[in-house]
Structure formats: structure tokens, C-alpha cells
Amino acid sequence: GDSVTQMEGPVTLSEEAFLTINCTYTATGYPSLFWYVQYPGEGLQLLLKATKADDKGSNKGFEATYRKETTSFHLEKGSVQVSDSAVYFCALIPGFQKLVFGTGTRLLVSP
């Protein structure tokens, strides 16, 4: 079935470091891909999305490129801030229109 695999966390970085969180997927057809962020005690906020191969989603300095050949959608940011500390979820919508989530990756950024 459709699934998303994310790198295990926590990812611990110093402020201004480069961030990569790996995400790969298995899906039939051509899913849309998403990154959501969850701050402590809160719901999920959409961070960025890509709907077809080679699309790049970007928001708040975060980027991810839909790579169909490697079935990947890795999240990157050039310079992280303490305020980026949160849990990041990679997700996909396959043909039947409901989100399938990965297990999440916790990011901890220290000053």
C-alpha cells in the first residue's frame, strides 16, 4: 500500500546550520506530496507542497523537490533558527484523496 518513510529523529542542530530531513515514499500513480510542521501541543500546519514530478515547494526558507525517479521529497533549509524546533511530517495524497503520513522527525535547534 501507500506509505511514507522518514528519517528517525531527533535531528539536533545549532542555529544557522543546514538542515536536511529525508523522506521517501511508495505510492501507486502520481501522488501529491506535502510537508507539515507541528509545534508542541498544536495541530499540523502545512509547510509546503508539490503536486507533480520536479516541482519544488518552498515556504519560510524551507524547500523540497518532488523526485519521481528516487521517490523522494527531502526537506531542506539553508540556515535553521531556534524557532524552527518542531516535529516535521512528510505526507502524500494518493489517488483516493486522504493523507498518508510518515512517523515524523523531531528537529531541535540550539542557540
Add this chain to the structure above:
Amino acid sequence: DTGVSQDPRHKITKRGQNVTFRCDPISEHNRLYWYRQTLGQGPEFLTYFQNEAQLEKSRLLSDRFSAERPKGSFSTLEIQRTEQGDSAMYLCASSSGESSGNTIYFGEGSWLTVV
């Protein structure tokens, strides 16, 4: 656009009691979803509605769980005879249902603690 609204945000209940959560989706969104999230895990799909029709239910949704969306607007999720294993955050989400780039927006969640 006020976003997806959930109520209550937090609920503590004794085992065996019934609880009900309410979700108000983004205005004019015809799709409404319920997810459950336990600590350290990603959200798990429970059920979704297209307008007032419940189109899919996960096998996670036991007979003690029931969801309704009577007029195609707000939705309720009721859990009967709660068990400690029901402790989780219950997330509601909505979308316009457009086939291209369908984006699902989440509410802040309703935390349930069963003691």
C-alpha cells in the same frame, strides 16, 4: 477565512464515559477528515466525509466510535465507553476536494485523556 476549529481543545474523562468532539471546517470546504495522533506517532486516518456522506472509515474506527456531518458543515466525533487506549489527540481537517493539488488543512486538535 477562520481556519478549521475544534472544540473542546482538551478533555479529561473517566474510563467508560462518552465524549464528543466538534469540528467546524473552513467555510465551503466540502471534504472533512478525522485523524488520531498518539504521542510520538504520525496522524492516523479515521474517516472522511464528502459533504454529509461518510465515504470511508478506517478499521481503526471501532464500533464505539461514530462520526456525523448532518448538514455537510460541522462534524462530530463521539467515542462511547471510553478506554485508556483512546487517549490521543483527535485532529479534524478539511479541504475543497479539488482533484489537482488537493490541500488538507488541519485544526488545532482535541486532546483526550482517559483516566
